[in-house]
Amino acid sequence: MTASAPSIDERKFVVALARGLDLLRAFRPGETLLGNRDFVERTGLPKATVNRLAYTLTVLGYLRFDESLGKYALDAGVLSLGFALLSGTDTLELARPHLRAFAREVGAAVSLGCRDGLDMVYLETIRSETALTLGLASGSKLSMLTSSMGRAYLAVQPVDVREALYGELAQMAGDSGAQQVKNEVQEARVEVDAFNAAGCCYSFRAWHDDVNAVAVPFRDPRDRRWLVLSCSGPASSMGEEVFRERVAPRLKALAQRLGDTV
Incomplete structure (x- = not known):
């Protein structure tokens, strides 16, 4: 469980x-x-x-x-549940045109996701026609520790909940992956600790060797759960400076239009 x-x-x-x-x-x-x-x-x-x-x-x-x-x-049966979730998410319908505009403006992929157990799951992904990014689609899952989306979700959780999640993630890895997860937890902690100052969380080549990303959490106005916006692009052409100076401010502004941010 x-x-x-x-x-x-x-x-x-x-x-x-x-x-x-x-x-x-x-x-x-x-x-x-x-x-x-x-x-x-x-x-x-x-x-x-x-x-x-x-x-x-x-x-x-x-x-x-x-x-x-x-x-x-x-x-x-599983597919029908997924469609029920997506069709019932008013925020997703509201977000789609904004995601399309953002993807065109930035020239990258932008996604909306939420927590699913110890992972993050994509509810929607919009790609720029010129974006060369991994083909993750709705339903794809990401690591809570190495993805910017997961780190942003962790950043807005109460301290006791966040620490419990770190513990569950380490336990799930078992003895064989304990050291790797320990390193991932430490890297995630650094990003989470920087969230209050930055207002977002980054993942530079952590989730994938050629993917940089930034994510911003916001509360769904309908049910008050935490959703996360993320933008990702190839690290080879979109470096850290691009995400910090160009992408992150725009993504934070979009999150504020869609719901309540920290």
Whole structure:
């Protein structure tokens, strides 16, 4: 279970539901099929539990079982939930024309995202026709530690929630990736600590070797959750100075038009 909160009311928390959602979250961008072994490794659940959950999700239309391969794929039920989220996000409809104008003006990709467990997920991405950026689309997930979007989200969380997230991220990495995550946490802390002065968070070649990015958080006027705007471009042609002096001020102004900023 990846929900970070100061406390959970065990009387109301449905463990079986949380475990089923963990199975659906086990799929990563670009992956179409996962087997029971993959689910066990990624969720830490017993094989017998995974079998029951996968069967239930298949019956309900959220997973589809490929008998020839012995693996599961996401089915239409998950897609319908995604469309329900996107179609119900008034802020997304409001933001789209602004994102298009911003992408044309800056000549880069601009995205709107939110938290999804221990990752950040893209709700929308608009690319400039001239932008040479990675082809991430709606539904793509990013690291909360190395992406500017994740760092911006962390920056506006209460200290106890942020520290709990750092701990969960380190725990998820396990012993094999502990040192890498420790380094990523330290780099994220530097950016988060600089947020109050900068009003944004940067990621220079941290998430990808040839990607620089900046992100600004704002509260959705409708439901008051934190959303994050980010702008990314190739590091080879859009250096740190471009993002600090040209892109960041424009992105902060856009965030202020869309919702409440810090």
